[in-house]
Amino acid sequence: MSERVLMKGNEALAAAAINAGCHHFFGYPITPQTEVAAYMSKMMPKVGGVYLQAESEVAAINMVLGAAAAGKRAMTSSSSPGISLKSEGVSYIAGSDLPCVIINVQRGGPGLGGIQPSQADYWQATKALGHGDYQLLVFAPSTVQEMVDMVTLAFDKADEYRMPAMILADGMLGQMMEPVTLPEPVKELPKKEWAACGHENKRPHNIVNSLYIEPDELERLVDERYERYAHIQETEQRAECIMTEDADIVVVAFGATARIAMSAVRAARQEGIKAGVIRPITLWPFPNDILKETAKTAKAFLTVEMSKGQMVDDVKLAVECAKPVHFFGRTGGVIPQPNEVLEQIRKIAGGIK
Amino acid sequence: MAVVFDRPHALCDCNLHYCPGCTHGIIHRLVAEVIDELGVEGKTVGVAPVGCSVFAYNYFNCDMIEAPHGRAPAVATGVKRACPDDVVFTYQGDGDLAAIGTAETVHAATRGENIVVIFVNNTTYGMTGGQMAPTTLPNQVTQTTPYGRDVNTAGFPIRVCEMLCTLDGVALAQRVAVDTVPHIREAKKAIKKAFQNQIDGKGFSIVEILSTCPTNWGLSPVEALDWLRENMMPYYPLGVYKDSEKGVK
Amino acid sequence: MADLNMVFAGFGGQGILFLGKVCAYAGLMDGKEVSWLPSYGPEMRGGTCNCSVCLSDEPIASPLVVNPNVLIAMNGPSFDKFIDTVVPGGTVIVDSSLVKSKTDRDDINVFYIPATEQADKNGLKGLANIILLGKLFKETGLVSEDALELGVKKSVPAKKQHLVESNMNAIKLGGSL
Numbered sequence: 001m002s003e004r005v006l007m008k009g010n011e012a013l014a015a016a017a018i019n020a021g022c023h024h025f026f027g028y029p030i031t032p033q034t035e036v037a038a039y040m041s042k043m044m045p046k047v048g049g050v051y052l053q054a055e056s057e058v059a060a061i062n063m064v065l066g067a068a069a070a071g072k073r074a075m076t077s078s079s080s081p082g083i084s085l086k087s088e089g090v091s092y093i094a095g096s097d098l099p100c101v102i103i104n105v106q107r108g109g110p111g112l113g114g115i116q117p118s119q120a121d122y123w124q125a126t127k128a129l130g131h132g133d134y135q136l137l138v139f140a141p142s143t144v145q146e147m148v149d150m151v152t153l154a155f156d157k158a159d160e161y162r163m164p165a166m167i168l169a170d171g172m173l174g175q176m177m178e179p180v181t182l183p184e185p186v187k188e189l190p191k192k193e194w195a196a197c198g199h200e201n202k203r204p205h206n207i208v209n210s211l212y213i214e215p216d217e218l219e220r221l222v223d224e225r226y227e228r229y230a231h232i233q234e235t236e237q238r239a240e241c242i243m244t245e246d247a248d249i250v251v252v253a254f255g256a257t258a259r260i261a262m263s264a265v266r267a268a269r270q271e272g273i274k275a276g277v278i279r280p281i282t283l284w285p286f287p288n289d290i291l292k293e294t295a296k297t298a299k300a301f302l303t304v305e306m307s308k309g310q311m312v313d314d315v316k317l318a319v320e321c322a323k324p325v326h327f328f329g330r331t332g333g334v335i336p337q338p339n340e341v342l343e344q345i346r347k348i349a350g351g352i353k
Numbered sequence: 354m355a356v357v358f359d360r361p362h363a364l365c366d367c368n369l370h371y372c373p374g375c376t377h378g379i380i381h382r383l384v385a386e387v388i389d390e391l392g393v394e395g396k397t398v399g400v401a402p403v404g405c406s407v408f409a410y411n412y413f414n415c416d417m418i419e420a421p422h423g424r425a426p427a428v429a430t431g432v433k434r435a436c437p438d439d440v441v442f443t444y445q446g447d448g449d450l451a452a453i454g455t456a457e458t459v460h461a462a463t464r465g466e467n468i469v470v471i472f473v474n475n476t477t478y479g480m481t482g483g484q485m486a487p488t489t490l491p492n493q494v495t496q497t498t499p500y501g502r503d504v505n506t507a508g509f510p511i512r513v514c515e516m517l518c519t520l521d522g523v524a525l526a527q528r529v530a531v532d533t534v535p536h537i538r539e540a541k542k543a544i545k546k547a548f549q550n551q552i553d554g555k556g557f558s559i560v561e562i563l564s565t566c567p568t569n570w571g572l573s574p575v576e577a578l579d580w581l582r583e584n585m586m587p588y589y590p591l592g593v594y595k596d597s598e599k600g601v602k
Numbered sequence: 603m604a605d606l607n608m609v610f611a612g613f614g615g616q617g618i619l620f621l622g623k624v625c626a627y628a629g630l631m632d633g634k635e636v637s638w639l640p641s642y643g644p645e646m647r648g649g650t651c652n653c654s655v656c657l658s659d660e661p662i663a664s665p666l667v668v669n670p671n672v673l674i675a676m677n678g679p680s681f682d683k684f685i686d687t688v689v690p691g692g693t694v695i696v697d698s699s700l701v702k703s704k705t706d707r708d709d710i711n712v713f714y715i716p717a718t719e720q721a722d723k724n725g726l727k728g729l730a731n732i733i734l735l736g737k738l739f740k741e742t743g744l745v746s747e748d749a750l751e752l753g754v755k756k757s758v759p760a761k762k763q764h765l766v767e768s769n770m771n772a773i774k775l776g777g778s779l
Contacts (some may be wrong), residue, residue, distance in 0.1 A: 059424070060427075063427050067432065198398060205365075207411070233600075
């Protein structure tokens with residue numbers, strides 16, 4: 001393990017990706033993720049890797065498709081408007097059963113929106129990044145160290161399940177500096193027998209493809225993928241529970257917002273309100289099990305998001321509406337403040353009493 | 354009995370789905386013959402487009418990837434950067450390459466991406482049933498230009514080789530046709546040169562092949578070849594537009 | 603030591619973000635949990651600029667400091683914007699060469715230091731930010747002296763290590779004002 005160094009989230013993410021064996025990065029500048037590309041352009045030549053600034057986000061994700069199809073760990077990063085442009089390619093990548101990692105350092109939307117932190121791409125990431133029946137693995141780090149740890153995890157899981165994985169960060173995590181310990185570079189990567197990289201006259205030709213013109217065949221393939229998804233939902237749910245054992249009010253928040261929720265919950269505890277935090281770490285698969293379990297003891301939930309409330313429905317579904325689920329959010333790049341969240345907790349606590 | 358004419362090894366033993374009289378079959382064969390002759394099938398990766406030749410991934414015996422519409426040069430870039438020793442080619446039609454994929458084409462070319470682009474120009478979107486393509490000729494009737502392409506509203510056709518030959522990254526930009534035996538021979542020479550360029554690390558090579566679409570043009574195969582000669586060749590003159598060894602035409 | 607929740611604010615180009623980085627690194631060298639959160643976007647290029655820096659013995663919850671217990675203000679707009687957000691008992695260091703107004707709050711400790719003038723006078727041009735840090739260090743003892751020096755060394759790029767000395771001189775000067 002190397003020493004703890006102070007790094008910006010975006011740079012730490014890039015450094016971690018290289019150490020995770022990603023030597024193929026295809027990017028396009030957009031605030032607030034540009035440091036990822038800048039770091040990659042500086043470091044890739046030093047490790048014999050590829051940094052390429054594409055002509056568009058559309059091209060960048062398709063370069064990822066090509067490199068991933070050739071069996072390499074490949075990554076692209078962008079921010080919200082750029083992710084919309086990548087959605088076509090992500091759908092094809094999912095339909096071709098290719099692993100890759102996509103970074104979204106979210107900013108406010110819709111349209112050109114703003115450049116300040118946001119979580120308003122939750123629906124896009126977890127429900128509909130592109131057309132067709134498919135899912136992405138979605139990881140939501142809340143510290144710079146977690147950005148680092150999750151990049152490695154995302155590559156491993158993407159390879160394991162042969163599907164795209166997304167790190168859903170935001171402008172705050174991308175821009176802030178915190179101490180991190182970088183992992184050692186991986187030495188061995190999984191073999192990819194399916195890769196289209198030249199058969200060397202040793203095997204039949206491999207085809208990487210998402211087109212299946214016969215409905216029965218396409219349905220069978222999508223069904224197979226959904227069996228994989230079901231297994232992932234059973235085994236890969238991740239969440240952090242803080243002070244939830246005795247909590248009456250459980251705040252559900254992910255990413256940077258979870259830290260703001262944490263500040264509010266600490267303050268609530270000082271006031272004698274039994275509050276806790278559940279922080280979903282995987283947004284897909286959504287940590288349904290832990291929420292359902294917590295609903296047995298908690299009296300109410302409060303979802304806090306940097307959006308108009310995109311995760312709140314998933315929380316309601318997870319707790320099967322057994323307990324009230326409240327929502328508080330700010331959007332457009334406005335970061336909710338701990339005292340605003342505390343006010344909501346107080347209000348709910350008043351209702352409970 | 355001695356075999357004097359055989360299927361190239363780089364072409365799979367299967368029926369192609371192309372319409373009768375369509376020249377895609379000839380072009381597939383030429384590409385496969387070149388792969389055989391250069392002995393590179395084992396390290397070749399082809400990238401299929403969206404359009405009539407979408408199933409090219411089933412027809413070539415080398416490893417194949419099917420790209421989103423227009424994105425084949427970007428996908429090929431990813432493959433080539435990942436495996437620089439591989440031989441990477443795209444096979445694209447005019448809608449794929451010169452409309453939806455113009456940016457990917459131009460930028461792969463200007464980067465001097467060391468790949469081969471086989472560009473089949475038949476002035477039409479064949480797969481979707483014969484709509485206007487970026488290469489549809491002025492006054493040409495298609496499903497979406499029922500009164501003929503009006504350049505005042507639908508704009509002018511794109512001459513791809515002429516456009517790309519100004520870019521420094523381009524090693525070869527050549528337009529050929531597959532309407533006659535001599536032209537087919539010429540086309541094969543161009544394709545071989547493009548592949549050899551890649552093996553020699555020379556950069557981006559594009560071979561534009563004037564092709565027919567008898568079904569959507571509403572002509573017999575023979576009439577379609579006549580139409581190609583009479584209408585396409587004057588607008589899209591055959592020739593070498595850029596050869597890095599010889600300079601721009 | 604209690605948690606330090608600090609806001610540093612001024613114009614882009616005054617070294618606000620660097621000042622924050624030195625503090626964060628110094629905290630890290632002292633074995634603390636730290637976070638550094640900048641404002642970003644167009645204001646980086648000439649407009650106002652600020653950053654939040656937290657030092658704590660516990661993992662940092664919200665890295666966004668809304669009510670700081672330490673404020674360093676290097677221009678008028680920043681002083682006006684943040685002075686009333688400081689918690690009672692907080693410490694405020696102001697570059698009085700550039701900030702002409704004063705606060706009438708008497709529940710905070712405010713130090714008016716002509717840092718820019720002093721920097722120019724003492725051959726430390728461009729180090730007004732670090733002079734203010736020196737004053738902050740003297741008034742709050744935010745980290746150990748060794749950690750502060752290490753923080754400077756870590757924050758100055760490898761190729762510019764010759765600047766460490768002038769930064770340390772600026773810290774000393776700030777402490778004496």
